[in-house]
Structure formats: C-alpha cells, structure tokens
Amino acid sequence: MRKTVILVLGLAGVALFYFTFVSAGKVFRSDWQLPQSPGEKQARYRLVLITQELETPFWGKVGAGALEEAERVGASIEVWGSYGKNREDFLKKIEIAIDSKVDGIIVQGLDTEEFKQLTKVKAAFYGIPIVTVANDVPMADSLRRTYVGSNQYLAGQLIARQLLSDMGSTGKVVLLGDSRGEYYQQQRINGIYDVLKEYPNVRTEYAETTDAREQVISATQDLMNRLPDVQAFVAVNANTAEAMIQEIGRRTRVEPYHIYSFDDSHDSMSLLKQGKLDGVIEQSPETMGRISVNLMTEWLSGETVPLDSNGYFTEIRMLKAADAR
C-alpha cells in the first residue's frame, strides 16, 4: 500500500516536472529573434527592371531571367512596374528609380515624350544608365545605352514571309496596329511592308486602334465591312489579337482566316493552342532578362564600354498553330 502510494506520487511528481519544464522551455525559447541587419556586405550593383505589364507570362520570364543572372553576377535587382500598361504608374516608377539613385535601370521602352524626357534629361542628370529591353526606343530619343531584345523589323519580315507561304502571293491583308505608334511596332510594320511590297497582288490595309476592347472590336467590324474578302489578319499589337479574333468569330468561322500575332501578350499562346491564331512570333524573354543584366553590370564595371548602340538581338522564331498542338 505504502509502496503504491509512493510510486503514484513519484510518477505524478515526474509528470508535473516534465510538463512544467517543457512549458517553460516553450515560453523562454527565443526563436523569434528579430532579423538582424545584414552588416556592411551589400550587393555590387542595385538594378531595377521596370515594365508596364507585370504578371504577364512574357514579362514574368524576362524578370526570372534577370533575377537569375543578377544572382549569378552578384547584383541585386528588383522588378518594378505597372499593371496593364498603366503609363502614369510606369513613368512614376522610373522617376522613383532615378530619384532612388539605383545603379542601373533596365526598362521596357515606351515611345512617349514623358519617357524620353525622363531618360534623356533626368536619368542623364543623375548619371544613371538606361538599357531598354524587349521594346526599344531609339537611342537618339532616349539616350539608352543599348537595347536587348528581338529585332522587331526581322520579326515583321518573318511574319510576312509566313503569311505569303500560307496565303499565297495574292490576297488582302489587314494590319491592326497600335494607335500610339510605338517605335517597336513601327519596326514590325516596316518589316512586314518591306517584304510585302515585292508582291503587288497582296493588298494591305492598315488600321490603328488602342488597346481598349471596344475600340478593337469596332475597328475590326469596320475593316470587315470594308473588306469582306479579306484573307489574313496581323495583330501587330499582340494585346489586340484576342478581341479581334472574338469579333471575327462572331461573324463567321475563324479558321479560314490567316491570323498572326506576337507572343508578348498573355493570351497569345492560348489562342495559338486553340488554333485561332495561325502563327505567333516567339521571342526569348528569359534571354532578354539575362543579357540585359549581364550587359548592365559589364558596363557598370567598365568591362564593355561602350555597349553596342544598335542593340543585342535575341532569338526569334515562328511558332505555328500546328507546332503548338
């Protein structure tokens, strides 16, 4: 009896001690130490990649490539930007970057006066190098150090050739461009025209519209009314392709038309897979990001001075609907 009581008391005592110590350990364990300041070690260069279209697959890839390369060369980089081509926000970000005195700005070119003002005057005033990526703005206007991205003129030619081989050398083609007339789109159109002007039987109709859905739809309606026997569409601005195809689809079947576009919109690839687009120019966004960061650091460290002002072109290829499936 006495033994049992002692045993029970002993067990109770041990259990109480155990639980108390476990509890005390939990309370006094200080694993919630505040993050410490990283000391004096800082990245070599602070770079910023600014785009107008955050969170699109294309720019996501550019950002990923840039981050990867930055890590490799020991620079720190942040991806900033606006959503859905919000220009005001985009320009503000550039200004902040300049005022923040980053070491280099890699930016999606925007062919507007404000943009040029910022890059040519303010960035130059602070001595911050600008590299345009994917979309170029001529050096004379922007004082950019270089351009990294696809050769848009070549891309236009590529689309025109594909169009000819698909459609034949006679027919009517609609080119749907951006009314803002950005430099890179101009280049694409130039490329297309330069090929097609050899073929007098191919008649081209150029129309301009903004990104706004209603505008695209009304422009498409207008074009189809004017040219009922049109055979091919080229959405020079990739963002208009989806609305345009939808409008065509409302009137008739989409398949007989030859429709082409570029990959720098978030629905280009899905349209291609559905077979609604016949061909898409596929660019190399990751390479763009990588090379731009690489060139920037090279320029900053003085390894490559000056950079090639014509730009560093990345690979482009024609992606056909048949391949995508």
Place this chain on the structure above:
Amino acid sequence: MNGIQKKIWTLAAVVLFIMAAIWIALTYYNQKTQDQYNDILQRYLRMNEVTTASQQTVTSLNNYLLLPSRDNLSQLEQSKEKLRKARIDVIELRNPGNEFALTNYMNLIDSLVETTERSLTFQSEKETEASGNAFSEADRISKYISEMSLTLLDAELKTYDRFYRGIIEQSAELKKLGIWLLLLITFLLLLFTYAFSLSITRPVLKLTQAAKELSRGRFDLRIEVESNDEISFLAKMFDRMRININNLISEIQQKAQLEHELQQSKLLLQESQLRSLQSQINPHFLFNTLNTLSKKAYLEGSEETSDLLASVAALLRYNLKRLDRSVTLYDEVRVLRQYIEIQKARFTERLRFHTDIDESCLYVQLPGLTLQPIVENAVIYAIEPEEDGGEIWFRIVDGADRVTVEIEDDGPGMAEERIRQILEERPVESEGGHTTGIGLGNVVRRLSLFYGCDDVIAIESGRERGTKVRLSIPKARESGKQDQASDRG
C-alpha cells in the same frame, strides 16, 4: 538555531526562493516582450518620422519660396536637419528583407535634400521657373517617400507578422506554464509540508507512547526516536530516566528477595531449634545415663553393648551440638559410621552397608547432620520393611569442582510425586516417629539455603528400583554465601 526552528526556517526559505524565482522569471519575460514590442514599434515610428520630416521640408520650402524671410529659412534648415537625422536613424532598420528598398528610401531622402537645395540655389539666382520646377520635383519626391514609407511598413508588417504571432503564442504558453507551475508547487509544497510535519509529530507521538508504557509500569522497552532535533534529545533523556528507574526497581526487588530468604532461614532455624529444644528436655541426663550404662556394660564384660551405648551417646552429642553450624565431610562420615553401627546392632545381617570413600576429599564443608538423615531414611524405607533386609551403598567420589556423595539402597523406591514433594521443599505428611528428628525435607531446605542453589541434591528412584540420593557438594563455597551462612550462626 537548530532542530525544529531550523526546519521551519528551511521551509520558509524554500517557499520564498520559489516565489522569488517565479517573480524574476516573469519580470524577465515581461521585459523581453516589452523590448521586442518596443523595437518593432520604434521601426514604424522612425519611418513615419521620415515621412513627416520630408513633408515638413517641402512645406518649409514652399513657405520660403513664397516669402523668403530669415524665419522661414531657419525653419527650412531645421526641417532639413530633422530629415538628415531621420535618414541616419533609418540606416539601422536594414534587414535582409528590406535592404534594397531601404537603400532606395535613403537615396530618395538624399534626392529630396539635393532637390531642395537646388531649388534654393535657383531662388537665390532669381531663376524662378527653374526653382519652381525643382520645388515641384521635391514635392513629387516627398510623395514618393510617403509611398515608399507605406510600402516599407507593409513589408515590415509582413516580416514581423511571424514575431507577433510568436509573441501571442508565447503568451498563451505562459498561461499554461502558470497552471503547470501552480500544480507543481502545490504538489511539492504538500509533500514537503507533509514530510516536515511528520518529522515533528512522529517523534512526539513516539515519546507519548513511551510515556504511556512507562506509566503502565513497563520499564524494559527501549525508547527510540530517530530525528535530529530537540525531541531526540528529550527522548534520550527520557530513556536514561527509564533505565535508572529500571535499575532502582530491580535493586529493590533483589533486596526484597534477600529479605525473604533471610526470613525463611530464620524460621527454619527456629523450627530446628524448637525441635532440638524439645529433644533437649533431658538429653544431658540421657547422655550421662548412656555413658554410665556403657561403662557398666564394659565392667560387666559386655563390651559389645558398651560400644553400642558409646555410639549412641556420641550420636546424641553430635545431634545436640552440630545442627546449626557447618562441619567437614569427615565428621559427617564419622557420625554416619556410628549410626550404622547402632543400626547394625538392631538389624544384624539384614543391613548390609557398603562404603567406597575417597579419603582425599573429606575436607569439604557442609551443614551438620546432612548425611545421617538421608541414610536413616534409606534404613527406614529399604531395610526395616524387608524380611531379609537390604543393602546400602555409600560412595564419596572426587569431581572437578564438586565432591559427589551418593547414598543408594535397593528398597522399593519412591514415587515421582513424592520425590518432587521432597525436592520442592513442600511439607510432607508425618513419616512416623522413629527418626532422629530431622526429615529429608529439612535437609534439602538447609542444603539449598547453605549453598544458595537448588542443584546440590538429586534423587533418582523408581518402583522396585531402589533409591539413589546424590549430593554434589561444591569444593569451594562462594564467599557471599558463606557470609550469609555464618550470619545465621
């Protein structure tokens, strides 16, 4: 300070220690949590300060541009100073999560200061338009700073979310710890108090029981108390008292015993004296007559009768003299022989007496008239009733520290019951009138009194097996006993 007081102090000290430990731990924990909160809050306040300072700078600049007075200028300088200080404070907020943003933040502050100065420079050079541009730029930068502050705060909230949760979780754990601690302390204190109170009350209880036993008169139980305080001392003293009382009592008992023995031997002596007095009514007359008869017989030529009468006279004299003092074995044997001679004259051939005596040990002392009554007994029971008489053996054998005297007959023997009666000194019913006056019982009693022990005499007997009385007489008597014995004389 010792014993019970010490124990009480210890208990108090333990309780005090536990309370102090808990208080210190809680205070420490509280302080730590508060510091963490403070640190985090401090960060927010510093960022907010930057925003305020930048806005103030822009406001001051605006005021100055509108009204370039000394007052406004000094105010502008003040706010710029404040901004610089805020910037320095912000440096300390760097952590891996916000390093990039924070560098931008500080550079923005620098830009603001530079732009402000540029605006001032233009103002002093009367280039109003450039100054205005610079001001609007400063204003924009100030807005950017505000926005960046918000972004940074947002990031901070994300970074410190984990810590807040940690702190909240730990608060919950603290509550649990409190409960466990309370249970543990209650448990330990109960155990400790139980053991402590027991250590005081148990010895007291033992002492009480011992006192009770003592009051009932049991002095032979040891009082044992295992403890190390005053009670143990008390118990020791109590035990010593018990031993003393015990000794005293046993001494008293011994004395009473002695008294009793003395009383008995006195009574016995009185009885024998009475008897001898009774028989002394005319012993001297009888003795003288016997001697005269002996001489007369001798003169008449009856020598045998003369000798017999002399023996009777000698026996009578011995009987008169030697009852209350010790004699040697030699005297006893001599008297015995005379007695046998008398009896031989009576029983002639019917009494066959054999002796085997070790002459070297006849010096031992023994009470007078010891052997003769025994042999007389043998004659009465073994010879007298038998037609053809019987035999009596008398032996004295030397032993290591005792001399053995054996008197053996071949008579009908004695019953167990009777032997016991004799040895246990119980009164025996009348044995008939033809003894010399002293019975066997009397001999046994005197022997045991004389030697102070009961094993001097032994009787072996059985139906038709004869009787053997054996006396083991110590060669040296204990001195104390001798004194007592001589006291009697």
